[in-house]
Amino acid sequence: MPEPLRCAGRSTRVSSEQSDDQFQADALAKLVKHFGWTWIGAVRSDSDYGNNGMASFLDAAHKEGICVEYSESFYRTDPRSKIQRVADVIRRSTATVVVAFVAAGDMRILLEELSLEPSPRRQWIGSESWVTHPDMLRFTLCAGAIGFGIQQSVIPGLRDFLLDLSPSEVAASPVLTEFWEDAFKCRLGKSAATDERLCDGTEDITTLQSPYTDKSKFRITNMVYKAVYAIAHAIHNAVCQKTNSTGHCDKLTMIESKQVLAQMKKVNFSQNGYDVSFDANGDPVARYELVNWQKSKSGSIELVTVGLYDASLPVGQEFHINKKLTWVEGSTQLVVAE
Structure with a gap:
């Protein structure tokens, strides 16, 4: 058992101010406790999102009796030497579970670095920003990752509205214009630069493979x-x-x-399908989907919702897991981290 002085919340230098992600941080600490992990590593974005979120997590983790071997910060624009150092800390640590309160853009840089050199098996626990981001699923080294996602739902009429848009309707909305130009790689109703093309009206939104046009639910x-x-x-x-x-x-x-x-x-x-109300502080009840990175038969990674976290339930009963989870590298064996 690690010595108490190395427990979470005692030697970190991140801000201890209240975070907008306080509820998610508390949920992550309870998730770690739920699976019996007491010895972990931690990484965060060196930004308000990562620093405040991790500060809240470490405070909550300390209360749950969870100890942290290291807590490292980095940002996507840091020199590669800094990213390499963080990657080496993860590789050389004894903690097999890593909690990452990291923005998707920063996590991509770290995972690309970790992919360059074989690394010991690590069980990743992710904040919503990266663990539900579809572009992250290409990093098979994170197979078995678990984390939280904002509850998703099919919004009545939205898909039909988007699929029925005409170029003139899109041009009348700055938000839709940005979406259209990004989707079709063309400029709408304005002069294009030499390396750009103008949208010519033949663009068909029904041909796009995107979260706006498939059957995915929105978060x-x-x-x-x-x-x-x-x-x-x-x-x-x-x-x-x-x-x-x-x-x-x-x-x-x-x-x-x-x-x-x-x-x-x-x-x-x-x-x-969701209840909406606010407590005395103006906060809604914290509810998240529990998501798991699972390998498909083809070898690709799929994001699977395996349960729900509901902070309004009694202590110890906040998690409702209704599907089988897979762990690091697709193992069916729960990682031991104590």
Whole structure:
């Protein structure tokens, strides 16, 4: 058993301020505890996202009795020598489990470096930013990785709306224009540079292979969808009054933002299969999908949702795992890290 002085939360230099990813950090610590791991390594992006997220994780890990062999930070623009040093720390450590609170762009740089030289087996535990990013799945050295994803859902009508867009409708929206130009590698309704081509109107969105047009469910988009409905419910409650069994809404009334905020605190509704409400701090209940990198029959890596984490459940019962997990290199044996 490692000596107590090397336990999480005692020798790190990252910021201890409250992080926007506090809930995810707490969930990651409980995930590590759930599988009985008490001796781990940790890496993070050298950014607000990584530093604050890891600080929150280390505090939570310390409370769970988890000890950390090392805590390394890096950023995608660091000299290669710095990335190599972090990779060497991971290779030479005794910790077989590595928690990575890392942005996808930074994680790509680290995994490319680790891919250059054979490394001991490592069980990766990932934050949402990289562990659910489709471009990361090409790194087979992370097969068996587990982590959290924002709950996904099919948003009614969105796919049909996107597939029915015409070039003129796209050109009227800066957001859709950016999407269209990136998808088809052309410039829409403006002069192109010498190495660019103009969109000619023959572009067909139905031919694209992208999260917008396939049958995939949306994650962050689903959060925005629920947020819009939360605001709509708040506005509705601010302008409508219910008398007995009937209701009256004054659509011409002027309302202030503080009235909407007051109603936002009270919203409690179900939308698209998910409940939406806020606690006294204005936070929703922390719920995440538990995801696992599993090898397919063809040898490629697939992102599989294997369960759910719900912070509102009693201590020790937050995880509901409904599918079989695979571990490092596709093993069916749980990694021991103590």
